[in-house]
Amino acid sequence: MLHDQTEFEDIILKHPQEKRSLIPILQDFQSKYNYLPPVALNMVSQALDVPLIDIISVASFYNAFSLEPKGEHQITVCMGTACHVRGAPKILEEFERNLKIQTGHTREDGKYSLDSVACLGCCAIGPVVVVDGEYHAQTSIRNAGKIVKMLEKKEKIND
Amino acid sequence: MTDIKLKSFEDLKQKIKQESLRKEKEKHTVLTVSAGTCGQARGSLKVVEALERTIKDKKLEDRVIVKVTGCHGFCEAEPNIIIHPNNLFYQNVQPKDAEDIIQQTVINDTVIDRLLYKEHDTGELKSTGPEIGFYKKQMRNVLGDNEYIEPLNIDDYFAVGGYSALVKTLQEMSPEEVIDEVKRSGLRGRGGAGFLTGNKWAFSRKAKGDKKYIICNADEGDPGAYMDRSLMEGNPHRVLEGMMIGAYAIGADEGYIYIRDEYPVALKHINVAIQEAEAHGLLGENILGSGFNFKVRISRGAGAFVCGEETAMIASIEGGVGIPRQRPPFPAVKGLWKKPTNINNVETWGNVPLIINRGADWYSKIGTNGSKGTKIFSLVGKINNTGLVEVPMGITLREVIFDIGGGIPEGKDFKAVQTGGPSGGCLPKEKLDLPIDYESLTQAGSIMGSGGMIVMDENTCMVDVAKYFLNFLRDESCGKCISCREGTQRMWEIVNKISGGRGKMADLDLLEELAEAVKDASLCGLGQTAANPVLSTLRYFRDEYISHIRDKKCPAGVCKELITYSVIPENCTGCLACKKVCPSDAVSGELKEVHIINKEKCIKCGACFEACNFDAIKVE
Numbered sequence: 001m002l003h004d005q006t007e008f009e010d011i012i013l014k015h016p017q018e019k020r021s022l023i024p025i026l027q028d029f030q031s032k033y034n035y036l037p038p039v040a041l042n043m044v045s046q047a048l049d050v051p052l053i054d055i056i057s058v059a060s061f062y063n064a065f066s067l068e069p070k071g072e073h074q075i076t077v078c079m080g081t082a083c084h085v086r087g088a089p090k091i092l093e094e095f096e097r098n099l100k101i102q103t104g105h106t107r108e109d110g111k112y113s114l115d116s117v118a119c120l121g122c123c124a125i126g127p128v129v130v131v132d133g134e135y136h137a138q139t140s141i142r143n144a145g146k147i148v149k150m151l152e153k154k155e156k157i158n159d
Numbered sequence: 160m161t162d163i164k165l166k167s168f169e170d171l172k173q174k175i176k177q178e179s180l181r182k183e184k185e186k187h188t189v190l191t192v193s194a195g196t197c198g199q200a201r202g203s204l205k206v207v208e209a210l211e212r213t214i215k216d217k218k219l220e221d222r223v224i225v226k227v228t229g230c231h232g233f234c235e236a237e238p239n240i241i242i243h244p245n246n247l248f249y250q251n252v253q254p255k256d257a258e259d260i261i262q263q264t265v266i267n268d269t270v271i272d273r274l275l276y277k278e279h280d281t282g283e284l285k286s287t288g289p290e291i292g293f294y295k296k297q298m299r300n301v302l303g304d305n306e307y308i309e310p311l312n313i314d315d316y317f318a319v320g321g322y323s324a325l326v327k328t329l330q331e332m333s334p335e336e337v338i339d340e341v342k343r344s345g346l347r348g349r350g351g352a353g354f355l356t357g358n359k360w361a362f363s364r365k366a367k368g369d370k371k372y373i374i375c376n377a378d379e380g381d382p383g384a385y386m387d388r389s390l391m392e393g394n395p396h397r398v399l400e401g402m403m404i405g406a407y408a409i410g411a412d413e414g415y416i417y418i419r420d421e422y423p424v425a426l427k428h429i430n431v432a433i434q435e436a437e438a439h440g441l442l443g444e445n446i447l448g449s450g451f452n453f454k455v456r457i458s459r460g461a462g463a464f465v466c467g468e469e470t471a472m473i474a475s476i477e478g479g480v481g482i483p484r485q486r487p488p489f490p491a492v493k494g495l496w497k498k499p500t501n502i503n504n505v506e507t508w509g510n511v512p513l514i515i516n517r518g519a520d521w522y523s524k525i526g527t528n529g530s531k532g533t534k535i536f537s538l539v540g541k542i543n544n545t546g547l548v549e550v551p552m553g554i555t556l557r558e559v560i561f562d563i564g565g566g567i568p569e570g571k572d573f574k575a576v577q578t579g580g581p582s583g584g585c586l587p588k589e590k591l592d593l594p595i596d597y598e599s600l601t602q603a604g605s606i607m608g609s610g611g612m613i614v615m616d617e618n619t620c621m622v623d624v625a626k627y628f629l630n631f632l633r634d635e636s637c638g639k640c641i642s643c644r645e646g647t648q649r650m651w652e653i654v655n656k657i658s659g660g661r662g663k664m665a666d667l668d669l670l671e672e673l674a675e676a677v678k679d680a681s682l683c684g685l686g687q688t689a690a691n692p693v694l695s696t697l698r699y700f701r702d703e704y705i706s707h708i709r710d711k712k713c714p715a716g717v718c719k720e721l722i723t724y725s726v727i728p729e730n731c732t733g734c735l736a737c738k739k740v741c742p743s744d745a746v747s748g749e750l751k752e753v754h755i756i757n758k759e760k761c762i763k764c765g766a767c768f769e770a771c772n773f774d775a776i777k778v779e
Contacts, residue, residue: 022478023461027420054479061480061637063462064420080382081577081613082539084627090765097742097764118464118631120421121385122197123537123611124234124545135200141766142740 080119195230229393345531350504381580384611401508526552579608582688584695643686
């Protein structure tokens with residue numbers, strides 16, 4: 001995937017050029033590109049004067065960062081305790097079956113990513129699933145199938 | 160633009176007076192719509208839109224206002240609205256109800272029965288919040304203002320007397336007096352460990368250093384807990400005010416709020432609150448002419464549970480990997496950038512203005528001997544009234560779960576309540592009359608923690624719950640201590656084996672032995688408490704482990720490898736619902752014929768069970 005390197009620079013220069021800016025800069029990259037492009041990490045290393053290996057260790061330590069591109073559609077299933085006791089694992093499995101990918105992965109065509117999250121803190125309305133930033137409350141196995149169908153329909157229209 | 164900066168104590172006192180008067184004089188009907196993250200997920204913003212449109216259509220703009228507030232706590236009833244001045248409580252409001260609410264309630268002054276809350280046990284309709292069982296036993300000292308405040312409008316906070324504790328602190332009290340007041344109040348950390356807040360402040364105050372920091376821990380990582388999110392979303396200025404008072408007491412001029420990035424609404428609200436406080440001269444240089452300087456920065460978490468630990472959080476703010484380090488030196492002596500640092504949790508900070516305003520004597524009358532004040536719990540899981548409840552310390556688990564929570568849905572049996580997140584434990588029926596305070600919960604094998612309270616019923620498998628927490632912990636262990644990194648992994652493997660019916664009785668002893676080792680040999684709180692979910696379930700629910708091992712059965716019908724799905728012929732109407740949803744073609748049978756599940760083909764996904772409307776699918 002090719003990105004404009006001046007864009008990378010703009011993101012880096014928005015922050016003070018100190019080590020404490022490392023995580024905020026990586027967060028900006030993650031939210032703009034859905035992953036951390038390798039070239040960008042090299043640029044961050046030079047700008048902040050932090051060895052690349054330290055940047056990789058931060059990038060791989062925190063769950064929020066991904067070193068591989070995420071899919072166009074991101075599905076996140078909450079696995080908090082309250083969602084768990086209300087059946088979240090079954091819903092996650094249903095997504096895995098429907099999307100034909102394992103949790104934590106992106107489908108080969110780059111369309112979908114499926115992730116689980118430790119807790120979104122909206123435990124009262126669980127099980128919760130977030131699809132492209134939109135919260136779905138009290139989901140069920142059946143809802144999971146419907147959500148995937150809805151996304152596939154959108155994709156067809158776009159094609 | 161007029162200058163809104165408040166330059167003196169008098170300025171701020173005037174402002175508070177003026178805004179309180181404005182609120183009192185309001186002849187408006189005020190519709191407050193609960194719009195925290197949960198409310199928004201249930202469509203509360205659409206309700207706001209519909210109400211505003213209707214008000215405009217009926218040309219009522221000068222006598223009705225809609226307030227978009229944070230969470231009212233009663234999540235089960237989202238989206239809900241409270242109508243002031245009569246305190247009418249409408250629940251599960253939809254956009255289509257807007258017309259009726261404006262016409263019938265606001266204009267005709269009548270109550271709409273279908274929107275009232277109905278008690279689970281008696282079926283009685285309740286028209287105002289305080290009458291509802293859910294609110295009756297609560298003492299909403301910290302959360303109560305949420306329903307009056309638009310979190311994005313600082314004037315609303317002034318109107319409820321906000322920032323008056325700051326004036327009192329800066330004008331009348333020395334830092335030592337503030338610390339003494341907090342000490343005497345008996346306030347203990349609300350984030351988990353329950354350390355006395357006043358003592359913690361005193362350490363930082365005494366520590367030598369030209370520069371000191373305070374941190375607000377808003378990295379609410381315990382799955383099942385969301386009170387901090389709700390407070391940040393609904394009343395961010397209260398947290399800021401608490402931080403200002405703490406900074407003054409300790410002698411810090413800079414503060415950080417370390418907040419989970421998974422909380423976009425809270426993040427937005429606290430950012431706006433900081434900007435508004437700066438514009439009003441409540442943050443910055445020479446605040447209100449007092450000579451006190453204080454600024455607040457935001458540091459967003461990046462999804463690591465261990466960063467809730469103080470030294471890991473500090474490492475993360477500094478831009479590194481969030482790995483805890485050995486203490487001492489404690490952060491109070493050597494913290495952020497090696498400077499004395501005091502860290503308190505969101506709810507702890509939220510209690511501070513209350514203590515300053517109403518006094519330590521008032522505060523310490525609430526609660527028990529060792530645990531003072533109120534505590535907010537998120538009451539979730541298999542419970543009728545899910546939501547955030549704020550109760551005086553010392554109330555029993557039974558009162559919270561049955562009186563406030565309304566008991567277990569569908570008439571099922573209570574099995575356990577989990578408190579304290581991954582560091583806590585599961586308490587059984589026999590412990591329901593336990594008073595909720597730091598010591599009692601610890602003695603019973605759980606902890607207070609940050610306040611998650613997950614209720615479990617007869618369909619929850621305790622082996623599965625232990626497996627769930629171990630899976631969480633092995634994932635979130637930072638890996639520094641072998642005991643934690645390998646210990647949580649091995650414990651998970653053993654419990655996973657038991658849950659799959661491949662366990663041996665000797666595994667239980669091994670689990671207990673491992674649990675002790677992990678507890679004793681780990682550096683930080685994560686490892687030291689990692690065994691609690693296992694130990695507490697072994698202590699109270701050993702029978703369930705034994706059923707999995709000896710009988711190869713999961714009594715709750717959860718552990719996949721030990722259960723089978725079958726059709727109860729008497730109940731089956733042959734409606735095809737289960738056949739349609741089965742992803743593995745395991746269901747056979749035609750319309751109006753009893754269906755049969757082929758156990759060879761069944762992948763135990765649970766879809767048929769969920770689809771059946773006639774209770775005709777059996778799990779055993």
